[in-house]
Amino acid sequence: MSEKTQIITKLVEDIISATDIDCDISIEEDADGIHVDLRGEELGILIGKDGNTLDSIEFILGIAANRGQEERSKVFLDIEGYKSRKKERIEEMSKQAAEKVEQTGEAMSLSPMNPYERRLVHMVLKESTAVITESIGEEPERHIVIKPI
Amino acid sequence: MKELLETLAKALVDKPDEVEVSAVEGEKSVILQLKVAPDDVGKVIGKQGRIAKALRTIVKASSVKEGKKAVVEIID
Numbered sequence: 631m632s633e634k635t636q637i638i639t640k641l642v643e644d645i646i647s648a649t650d651i652d653c654d655i656s657i658e659e660d661a662d663g664i665h666v667d668l669r670g671e672e673l674g675i676l677i678g679k680d681g682n683t684l685d686s687i688e689f690i691l692g693i694a695a696n697r698g699q700e701e702r703s704k705v706f707l708d709i710e711g712y713k714s715r716k717k718e719r720i721e722e723m724s725k726q727a728a729e730k731v732e733q734t735g736e737a738m739s740l741s742p743m744n745p746y747e748r749r750l751v752h753m754v755l756k757e758s759t760a761v762i763t764e765s766i767g768e769e770p771e772r773h774i775v776i777k778p779i
Numbered sequence: 780m781k782e783l784l785e786t787l788a789k790a791l792v793d794k795p796d797e798v799e800v801s802a803v804e805g806e807k808s809v810i811l812q813l814k815v816a817p818d819d820v821g822k823v824i825g826k827q828g829r830i831a832k833a834l835r836t837i838v839k840a841s842s843v844k845e846g847k848k849a850v851v852e853i854i855d
Contacts, residue, residue, distance in 0.1 A: 689829070
């Protein structure tokens with residue numbers, strides 16, 4: 631186990647014990663980064679509204695893992711599969727929105743999203759020959775506009 | 780909540796031994812005062828307050844379970 635993974639494992643265990651929540655922790659490291667997966671009851675409070683709490687924990691884990699390190703690693707957190715479901719929803723929604731833009735020939739603004747979610751949309755529609763995607767506005771209102779080519 | 784904030788703060792700073800959290804308990808709320816070494820203040824606040832915001836979000840989430848509203852203050 632790498633030093634970063636050890637730091638993350640200890641921190642995740644401490645967070646869980648401090649919040650007094652019962653859950654299974656699985657931590658894996660691969661070429662993309664460190665993947666933390668939590669499964670259990672009553673984890674809803676760690677997900678929060680629109681995944682806000684989950685994103686905050688992931689953000690803090692990322693900073694803690696990379697503190698004083700030269701090489702940066704990404705930390706991915708998922709709780710009860712929330713993020714993988716959200717990823718599927720965003721990908722599906724992006725494709726539908728692109729189809730609509732192609733049919734109507736009119737640009738369409740999506741709801742504000744965080745950088746990770748915006749990146750998903752850009753990736754899904756990267757190969758499209760009918761639309762292009764662009765992020766506009768400032769955080770936290772930054773959002774994607776899908777435009778016909 | 781106090782323990783959680785302490786855990787998170789210690790993971791972010793260079794001098795974890797100087798992290799102190801004191802809790803001022805009210806009837807329905809609790810104020811958590813976070814104190815870190817002077818050089819570490821930026822590490823718990825972050826660019827545009829992003830770290831402080833994330834800490835508040837996490838502590839607030841855990842306070843729901845305890846039935847008390849938590850407010851985090853960073854002292855410098």
